[in-house]
Amino acid sequence: xxxxxxxxxxxxxxxxxxxxxxxxxxxxxxxxxxxxxxxxxxxxxxxxxxxxxxxxxxxxxxxxxxxxxxxxxxxxxxxxxxxxxxxxxxxxxxxxxxxxxxxxxxxxxxxxxxxxxxxxxxxxxxxxxxxxxxxxxxxxxxxxxxxxxxxxxxxxxxxxxxxxxxxxxxxxxxxxxxxxxxxxxxxxxxxxxxxxxxxxxxxxxxxxxxxxxxxxxxxxxxxxxxxxxxxxxxxxxxxxxxxxxxxxxxxxxxxxxxxxxxxxxxxxxxxxxxxxxxxxxxxxxxxxxxxxxxxxxxxxxxxxxxxxxxxxxxxxxx
Amino acid sequence: xxxxxxxxxxxxxxxxxxxxxxxxxxxxxxxxxxxxxxxxxxxxxxxxxxxxxxxxxxxxxxxxxxxxxxxxxxxxxxxxxxxxxxxxxxxxxxxxxxxxxxxxxxxxxxxxxxxxxxxxxxxxxxxxxxxxxxxxxxxxxxxxxxxxxxxxxxxxxxxxxxxxxxxxxxxxxxxxxxxxxxxxxxxxxxxxxxxxxxxxxxxxxxxxxxxxxxxxxxxxxxxxxxxxxxxxxxxxxxxxxxxxxxxxxxxxxxxxxxxxxxxxxxxxxxxxxxxxxxxxxxxxxxxxxxxxxxxxxxxxxxxxxxxxxxxxxxxxxx
Numbered sequence: 280x281x282x283x284x285x286x287x288x289x290x291x292x293x294x295x296x297x298x299x300x301x302x303x304x305x306x307x308x309x310x311x312x313x314x315x316x317x318x319x320x321x322x323x324x325x326x327x328x329x330x331x332x333x334x335x336x337x338x339x340x341x342x343x344x345x346x347x348x349x350x351x352x353x354x355x356x357x358x359x360x361x362x363x364x365x366x367x368x369x370x371x372x373x374x375x376x377x378x379x380x381x382x383x384x385x386x387x388x389x390x391x392x393x394x395x396x397x398x399x400x401x402x403x404x405x406x407x408x409x410x411x412x413x414x415x416x417x418x419x420x421x422x423x424x425x426x427x428x429x430x431x432x433x434x435x436x437x438x439x440x441x442x443x444x445x446x447x448x449x450x451x452x453x454x455x456x457x458x459x460x461x462x463x464x465x466x467x468x469x470x471x472x473x474x475x476x477x478x479x480x481x482x483x484x485x486x487x488x489x490x491x492x493x494x495x496x497x498x499x500x501x502x503x504x505x506x507x508x509x510x511x512x513x514x515x516x517x518x519x520x521x522x523x524x525x526x527x528x529x530x531x532x533x534x535x536x537x538x539x540x541x542x543x544x545x546x547x548x549x550x551x552x553x554x555x556x557x558x559x560x561x562x563x564x565x566x567x568x569x570x571x572x573x574x575x576x577x578x579x580x581x582x583x584x585x586x587x588x589x590x591x592x593x594x595x596x597x
Numbered sequence: 598x599x600x601x602x603x604x605x606x607x608x609x610x611x612x613x614x615x616x617x618x619x620x621x622x623x624x625x626x627x628x629x630x631x632x633x634x635x636x637x638x639x640x641x642x643x644x645x646x647x648x649x650x651x652x653x654x655x656x657x658x659x660x661x662x663x664x665x666x667x668x669x670x671x672x673x674x675x676x677x678x679x680x681x682x683x684x685x686x687x688x689x690x691x692x693x694x695x696x697x698x699x700x701x702x703x704x705x706x707x708x709x710x711x712x713x714x715x716x717x718x719x720x721x722x723x724x725x726x727x728x729x730x731x732x733x734x735x736x737x738x739x740x741x742x743x744x745x746x747x748x749x750x751x752x753x754x755x756x757x758x759x760x761x762x763x764x765x766x767x768x769x770x771x772x773x774x775x776x777x778x779x780x781x782x783x784x785x786x787x788x789x790x791x792x793x794x795x796x797x798x799x800x801x802x803x804x805x806x807x808x809x810x811x812x813x814x815x816x817x818x819x820x821x822x823x824x825x826x827x828x829x830x831x832x833x834x835x836x837x838x839x840x841x842x843x844x845x846x847x848x849x850x851x852x853x854x855x856x857x858x859x860x861x862x863x864x865x866x867x868x869x870x871x872x873x874x875x876x877x878x879x880x881x882x883x884x885x886x887x888x889x890x891x892x893x894x895x896x897x898x899x900x901x902x903x904x905x906x907x908x909x910x911x912x913x914x915x
Contacts, residue, residue: 296699300700300707304708307721308720308722315723316687318643320640322638323639329690330691330725331725333729336729368636371634371737373649373737382618386617389618389621389622390621402624404634405634407647407649408649409655411731412729412730413729415729417735419645419689419735
């Protein structure tokens, strides 16, 4: 969940739509703007988030098995829990499939959802089924957040880190779109991404000041972190940890590898701001890629070879 | 939310699909089967539910304004909170609209959602937007349930009551399908139903033993209450409170008025089992329509004029 918000957002057409909705809702939606909504009950804060995955928009049926469609949709939501520093409790799923298909489709998709949620330590809490024009899943994830992480809170002098490696999912999509079979590792990043639950928990517990997941691509998401925190985030693209499949696909696309990786959406890695005294645990794959500077320019600055570059973020409406 | 479950369900094709999913998920979905999922944190129990509304399946665009589409979808979920005896906190919304439409559609639909949620005492907590083949909203509602109500728990000797009047929404749809303008009151029941939040809270606090909302029609839903409680529910259809628009539309359909009303889905009234000593508050519109008997026949018995009648429940896949 990143898309209905009254917290400052970075640039982009998709985010213009969100700003319009937030303005229209006004007091009917007073506290939005992070990867998760938070509800405090007693000593516990629950984190809640909704993400929708639509056939033909977020995936194509020929790319994925039905189980993978379910898995991937679940991870889109579980990853937002990770970014909130939350432990998953479970998910609720609204699933539509075309009228001609019956039990086997529902069952296979839900089985993939169940596998991803079980791996993350939760269960399927409930759901709703309907006929529809295409496979569409809205997955709502709920978890417990001991120290709720938001996009706001990054301060000047913080370092900016990213988990894992970027660009794998985009490399798979680029191969499919070119009529080639993707690299198996890249395909796995797209088809069975893993939510960074334990990394998110560790970072929240060890002083992270702001966090989000890279669902729309580093270029756009770094801008959101910067805008929400009212700071400037400066990233050296040379530092980006690129998935091994990126160089070949980047060459085919005529882009430098880190630019290709930074423009890729849906890697479901975490982008986090940490005070410089925090030394990441050796058990978590983290790479320092930039720093937080004073000054609210409404976004981030990406540099490659000492020059500033401008990258469009991934837009589900483009 | 009524549709992924491992609690016994009544008869019907839609429910066969759900049984298959519950069987496939096994321990990955261990505690399903009520209008809401419940999460206990400290002294508070949260109720969560998801419902999906799809253009062409649950509504037609020519019947409703965009705001009404949003309102109605929100109430489908808020009504499940009512049936759980819960007070709404807020909703998360996954909204897809066709690619050619932009901000005005998103904003109008979300405005209707916001109005319904505000009336019920909650706010819009977050959401996700996407392009899709048609308007489709998955609304997840969350609330606090001081005494969580389930479908199971109805005991022999309980009376069975229903809130409000039934059949109004079906009367509107019947008129539209016949090319006529519906009765304005019936149209309002379809376009702007009201979740029975305060009735649900009162009933939960005053000894109700089992409750659900009539989203699929009395015929099917009474069967679910009976199956989940492992009892028989016997209903006298003559007692049904019918919406004023029902008699005329029932005549046009060639059905007795109470049969027409009992087969209608999506009135979002509550069906509740109460011990006989509970006397409903004068401020809540409640009608006693039957009673709970011992014996698990996996459903309910509907009687009209002393004879048992069989009614198909509303099926979103038919």
